[in-house]
Amino acid sequence: MSRKALVAQARGWGMGLVLVAWVNITAASSTVYRVVDEHGNVTFSDTPSEGGEALELAPLPGLPSEYAQLPNKSPATSPGQPFMPYDRFQIRSPSAGAEVGAATPVMLSIVPRLRDDHRVQLRVNGEISQSALHSDVFWLANLPAGRHRLQAELLDSQGRRQHRTTAVTIVVAE
Incomplete structure (x- = not known):
């Protein structure tokens, strides 16, 4: 050369x-x-x-996803194709009844991994806590002391809700 x-x-x-x-x-x-x-x-x-x-x-500091190292076993799909259900979509942490601080991570279990064209939004006490993100980890901050109900929603490529986790009630310590 x-x-x-x-x-x-x-x-x-x-x-x-x-x-x-x-x-x-x-x-x-x-x-x-x-x-x-x-x-x-x-x-x-x-x-x-x-x-x-x-x-x-x-x-924010990163938290490892439980499934980050597993290959996506679902067939390759492109954005806009029909919705394919997930085998698992649930709040993994904190667990129901957990006592947490005013700032705490919320980690989801999503199997297979979240498709590129899907987003997740988190609700606290029925209200949207954060914009929909392509993530399985959310940070809650400045929660007042008391009981709070957490629920995650899975949105498809058009922003339509496709799944909702079972609600998890946590207690923020005073």
């Missing part, structure tokens, strides 16, 4: 490394939008809304 070709190839690799570094840096933090409605209810979303205040968040 000529010197000119080697230099061109190295430049291509350099651009690739810059692109990989940029993706890693942008993935390290997220923008979340805080919106207060006419009733004073506060919601957070990853999409900008009218009147939403952009908040820059540091990444």
